[in-house]
Amino acid sequence: MSQKDRYSPMDTPVRITAPGQTTSNRVYSILQKRNGGPLEPERILKELGSGQAANSTLEEEQLLETLLRDDRLRSTRGYRQRFSLSGRSVRLRPPGNTAEQAIEQENKQVKKQLLEQLREVPPEVFEHIVAALFTAMEYAEVEVTRRSKDGGIDVRATLVAGGVTTVPTSIQVKRWTGRSVTVKEVRELRGTLLPGTQGIIVTTGKYTREAPLEASSNALAPIHLIDGQLLADLLTEHGIGVQASRLSLLSLDLDALATITGKAETSDQDTPSLPSSNTQRRYYIEKMPSDRKGDLVNSIVTMISLATGQPSWDDYIINFQQHFPTITRSDEARRRSRVLVSLGLVDIEDGHMNLTLIGRKLLENPDANFLHDIFLSRIAGAQEIEDIALSLTRAELRTRLQTAPPVGLSPTQAALVDK
Incomplete structure (x- = not known):
């Protein structure tokens, strides 16, 4: 690098944030400070401190659409998606598994090679590549200027917004290596x-x-900046200079298995399982870490607390066995921890435990009545058994569950629900 290309410590290079990602980046930071979430959109809006009414349904819908758009954009640019939206809650996706990490690292390497190739092509070729990019980005009237009469402008185009507004755009390209664009070039x-x-x-x-401060200092003559990393992202998004191949990546769906397991246990009954008139999914229960009612809420809350911070399921099981030392086998610990999935207090994504909104609510305010309501609303046979218990003694109820359990439940499952 020549002396004139050097920059002072005050001119340390900075990364350019793509337009439209500022809000999603702030939401990402908020969720990071909350152990990954989940949080309600209303709460996120308050954290953002926009100064607007946080109870506006329209604002919440706009926020969710912004996060969905961020995920779609990251996917097309070769990055992992960041957010997981479930119902009316938002949380961070857990750390990627080894396959996702390898793919993202490979994509990063391809983009690095792409930039290296761009720095080696002739200047006029680079200008036409940039013109092709802006055409793909749906700019109109894109043309490369004549090099002898460009006045420093390499590409001209027109931004058409919604078919109503047009903004003439002058584009200057810098095929530079080892040199940063300064305030001088912006001015x-x-x-x-x-x-x-x-x-x-x-x-x-x-x-x-x-340079970014100078670029945004004059609203009457706005200057927008695209650095090498953003350029590589945009070229990747629009398939210029790269090719994308797709391979389905599988992960366990324990939410579905919580119902399949229960159905398999009822296959030897004389009475076949009947589809419920209630469209809400019902889940089958595993054995609790504690059968004593006085300890049940505390046990569930302890299990939920171990899932904060999105630990891997393997790490969760290690901590689970430390807190419940009588459960010495890891397979037994896994079975019992699945009760949180059945109750909708956690879900498991990419091999990591994640709190749900109701899981966070129970953790913040342990309440036996709230847990009871969750149990009745989600666990197969729970409401039916509670209704039967109103007219029977404990001994009569146990006999009834052994001889004539609710439709769709085995005697074993009925006994677990009763406990």
Whole structure:
């Protein structure tokens, strides 16, 4: 690098944040501080501190759409999705498994190679690649200027917003290696802009720390910046210079298995399982860590607390056995921990435990009545057994469950629900 290409410590290169990702990045930071969530959209809006009414349904829908759009964008650019939306709650996706991590690392390497190739192509070829990108981004009237008469402008285009507004756009490209775009280049481009025109600088390198501040300092002549990393992301998104292949990545769905297991246990009954008139899914219960009612809420809350921070299921089981030392076998610990899935207090994604909204609510406010309501609403046979118990003694109830359990339950399952 020559002396003139060097920059001072004050000109440390910075990464450019793509437009539209500011809100999702802030939500990501909020959820990180909350052990990954989940949080309700209303609570997230309050954390964002927009100063607007946080109970607006429209605002909440806009927030959820922003996060969904962020995930779609990251996927098309070769990154893992960040958010998991379930009902009216948002949480962070757990750390990726080894396969996802390997794919993301490979994508990063391909983008690095893409930038290296862009720095080696002739200047006029790079200008046409940038023009192709802006065409793919649905800019209109995209053209590469004549090099002798460009006035520093390499590509001209028109941004068409919603078919109503048009904004003339002047694009300057910098096929630079080892050199960052400075305030000087930003000001020079602004000086060439006609009224009502926006400017964009595209570089294969980076920007100094002051350049983005200068670019956003004049609303009448806006300058937008695209650095090498964002350029590689945009080219990847629009399939320019890269090819994408797709392979389905499988993961366990314990939410579904919580019902399949129960149905298998009833296959030897004389009375076949009947479809419930209630469209809500019902889940089958595993044995609790404690059968004593006085300890049940505390046991469930302890199990939920072990799932904070999105631990891997293997790490969760290790901690589970430390808190419940009488359960010495890991397979038994896994079976008993699945009760949290059946109750809807956690889910398991990519091999990691994740609190649900009702799981967080029970953890923050342990309440036996709330747990009882969850049990009745989700566990197969729970409401039926409670109704039967109103007219029978404990001994009569046990006999009834052994001889004539509710439809769809085996005697064993009925006994677990009763406990």
